[in-house]
Amino acid sequence: MEFLNEKGQTEQQFLAEYDDSMYRKANNTVDMLLFTIKDGTLQLLLIKRRNHPWINRWALPGGFVNYDEDLDTAVLRELREETNVSDTAYFRQLYTLGKVDRDPRSRTISTAYLSLSPQENLKDVRGGDDARQAAWFQVEKKTVEQDESQRISKLTLKGECEICYEITEKVKANYICRSSRLLSEDELAADHIKLVNMAIDQLRSNAISSGLLFNLLPETFTLKEVQTAYEAVSGLKVDTPNFRRGIVSRLTATGQYRQGRKAAMLYRFNPLYENMEGN
Amino acid sequence: MEFLNEKGQTEQQFLAEYDDSMYRKANNTVDMLLFTIKDGTLQLLLIKRRNHPWINRWALPGGFVNYDEDLDTAVLRELREETNVSDTAYFRQLYTLGKVDRDPRSRTISTAYLSLSPQENLKDVRGGDDARQAAWFQVEKKTVEQDESQRISKLTLKGECEICYEITEKVKANYICRSSRLLSEDELAADHIKLVNMAIDQLRSNAISSGLLFNLLPETFTLKEVQTAYEAVSGLKVDTPNFRRGIVSRLTATGQYRQGRKAAMLYRFNPLYENMEGN
DNA sequence: CAAATAGTGTCTCTTAGACAATATCTC
């Protein structure tokens, strides 16, 4: 059935006459938050910007979306161009930032992606294109004060320099209001710190339940390695025996061992539908 | 400290020369998924489109973001214009859809928001602007087949017409692949069904844990009302005594009663930091 | 053998879930 609109047009006629340039449009960009576990700590890949705005500041890899390019294609392309990383174990959309004045060039709406990968896949990281450098920064979020209606944390990125923010998260009626305050001399470009904070929260709350954690580990791993990764992500210390018991039920033993003081069984994660989250 | 870029420009000079119109840009739109509990069922607010594309199809309320308008402002404005709803208890960003060919007019990137409100606040719903009508549709997602690697569900919207999809969710390595197949004669506009499916999944998985459920209820409510709302959202039946015990610990009794067969205590929800999720 | 790492056992307390029973109101 073919409907006509109020001007009596068919869809074909409507589209033929459609003027796409009537209004001023925003730019669309993508940003990538790529995490890995290195030296037993959670690390985030940042680039040092080569050009204005935020020249010489550390920032998330990312850039403009081409007109005929999907968002997820764009974010992988930008990651490749700026950091030489072309393969990650996992990625998914995180959040879209779109405040009117967030970019001094012009209105820019940025969709951020969260990506996870074991360090093995990420050997040859190097800056390129708009990135003067690419480097790993250790990420730490520590709660310094908490009651039932608010939480104050310190979010620290340690690498070539140290970038540190105080994050305040307050419950107001049904919402959480977040604000951040710079504590260090160096700072992240734009509003990227919001994304880092969001990513950590999501990573923590879904590390085990959705199996996100296992994307930070190689194909096979020992139970100790899972625990180390979990402690790095969560910022907590856990009881080894209890942690083991909690986790083995979701793993399969490979029958192979990793040598060391005492040889340790290697396991593999079996993703099950039940465990994956709804996003 | 003032840095110069490779052309020797200061930031001011760079911005003054910055050409914002070099590349073709996408449109940015917003869509709203507003849920409520009505007649003991979960319902979603849809509008019937007045113009091409998808003329006369049911769709999520939404539309173009103005150049100088924040995304959240835009989505609330569009909701008001198209459905006359100007106040909801809760809303937050859900997902950004940006596939190149998702809109026949031109490239359109759409950021969707999830909103919840008790029915009391939503009395005078009516279509306006680009919406010929606005109406509530009962939402139901039922799993019809499930194993450890895949789940097939039926997602049904019942209102002025019945719209029904089969949703297949498969675990592939670390990802969930979702696909949908139309089962009914009527269908939703664009790719809106993806958002409905996502919203339901998120609503279900966070109903209790993040207290989302209580945004669907009035300020004070009986335990039975919470249970009914929970059952509507989750699609499950729960044991009344057990459900009560699980939930009362997060509520405060008001000391007031709702009359009925037997008078029932009215409770209030106390949002605590602990319970709110990281997004 | 000492030190380090891997792994098991056990006890307690809380919670989830199934189900029985009681209480209070309306018709």
Next chain:
DNA sequence: GAGATATTGTCTAAGAGACACTATTTG
């Protein structure tokens, strides 16, 4: 009093968490 709704109680089995212990290898 019948029937509907609200609320309390009880039992069991599984899980979370604390902590003591054994096992295997390296230096």
